[in-house]
Amino acid sequence: MHLGHVGFSSPLLLAPMSAICSAPFRLLMEDLGAGGTVSELVSCHGINYGNEKTKRMLTIDEREENIGLQLFGEDPKAMSEAAKVAEDYGPKFIDINMGCPVRKVVTKGGGSALMKDTSKLGAYFGSIKAAINIPLTIKIRTGWDQDSRNALEIIRIAREEGVEFVAVHGRTRTQQYRGQADWDFLEFLASESPLPIIGNGDLHSPEKAKARLKTTRCQGLMLGRGPLRNPFIFLDSYLNEGEVSPFTPADYIEITQRLFDYTRSYTDRERTILVQLRKHVVWFAAGFAGAAHFRNEIFKSQGIDETLEITENYFKSLMESGRNNKQIDPEQSFMAGGHG
Ligand SMILES: Cc1cc2nc3c(=O)[nH]c(=O)nc-3n(C[C@H](O)[C@H](O)[C@H](O)COP(=O)(O)O)c2cc1C
Known part of the structure; x- marks a missing residue:
């Protein structure tokens, strides 16, 4: 499967998660059917300062196949420099974090704050794109708040600057992790978008992922918290109707x-x-x-x-003792906080 110029082995991808999506977990998830993965968010300034801990976050295992490295930062020049460094680690694409709601990131103008002022976004994307030779992608939210859901405008700007695809977490920044991901809005985006869309949010069970896969207009889906509690979710999502999970x-x-x-x-x-x-x-x-x-x-x-x-x-x-049964309530709140 291709999204823009990026090939994946299936449309169900592992979402980026800080302090979780380092090489070992990403590799395990690829073994267990994830079509591709994205690293945790990595600070462009940390990379440019040569911080060893930050640079270790860029490490890719040679056995990983479809991996993107995600960077965050507000400054186009710093992001471009960091993207060049990250490219040398061998990812398939560089992803920009535009969804992080965390105050420490947002007050500096990074993460979801990038969605607030669209006037500088063209130049921001353009300079990062020009700095690297591999595809550039972005991960956004639906908007800053319910009254400014400007995802489509951002996707159009991204398309002008040569971004390959856009992953969208179906919540606003203001919502953080509250309420439900708005799949009607995600489907609307997918039908209007000039770029491939990866829909994301609350697909916490194989049943939900499978049902969405069947009907969605999104070209790909991203799963974040679901695979933590059910690492077999990718494989289970492709079971036939009525088939039970073979995993014990x-x-x-x-x-x-x-x-x-x-x-x-x-x-x-x-x-x-x-x-x-x-x-x-x-x-x-x-x-x-x-x-x-x-x-x-x-x-x-x-x-x-x-x-x-x-x-x-x-x-x-x-x-x-024959207690093989695993029962997770996908509606129950789990890890309601993160960097995207
Ligand atoms: C613990 C945690 C850490 C996260 N870190 C990141 C991150 O580094 N970059 C990012 O773009 N999104 C991050 N996210 C957001 C997820 O990628 C995803 O958009 C969100 O969890 C909704 O998807 P889900 O309902 O399938 O979990 C994080 C989420 C969680 C729960």
Whole structure:
């Protein structure tokens, strides 16, 4: 599948998420059927200052296939310089974060603040585009607030400057993560847009993603929080009607090990590995029997080995007692905050 000049292996993509979408998790999600992924947001100023921690966020695993690096920043010159540096890390495209609602980012004019004043956007896109030799893409919200939903105007400006596609989180900045993503508006955008649209927001279950895929006018869909609790969501979204998910607790043991291996090859910092691992296994357990108790055990654990052992024992005990059923309420609020 192609969106503009960017090829993906399927229309269901992993949404960018800060402190989550580093190479190990992205790689796991590609293994588990994501058609492509986008990095967490990376500060253009951090890149230009040569900050080591920031630059590590640009690392791509050579096994990753369809990956974009997302940058944020208000200044076209700083963004252009940073985009050039990011390009050297080998992504397929550079994405601009124009959806982050977080005050610290917005007060400096980055993230969703870029949607407020459209007069400078043409020059902003144009200079970043001119600095790189790979496709440029953007991720926006529907607008700043309900009275200024100017996504279409921004998409038209982006098209003039050679942007390839636009991902849209179906909420305004003012909404943050409250209420529902407005899919009617997203479908309206998809039907009017001169660029391919990736619709995003609240597709937290395979059923929702599948139903939307069937009817949408969007060329692609992005899933963010859904894959955290159901890492098999991409594969499950392609099951035939009436088919049940083939994935069992045994598969969770396997992907935990795989995520651990990927994380270990990404960093040798024990602390980082532990923090990432704990976070993911607790999300993986969501909806299974005894998940709350498991969570407590995990946060009491002393180190990586113990975390892996507790995780394996937990999923094994689910299998042995036949409690394979995972039940997540997709309407229940989950992680209502983020950088886009
Ligand atoms: C923890 C978290 C971190 C996020 N970080 C980013 C980010 O770095 N860049 C971005 O464009 N969007 C970010 N987002 C927004 C998601 O990409 C997505 O637009 C949003 O979560 C809605 O999709 P969902 O309902 O499928 O989660 C983040 C969301 C969450 C929950």
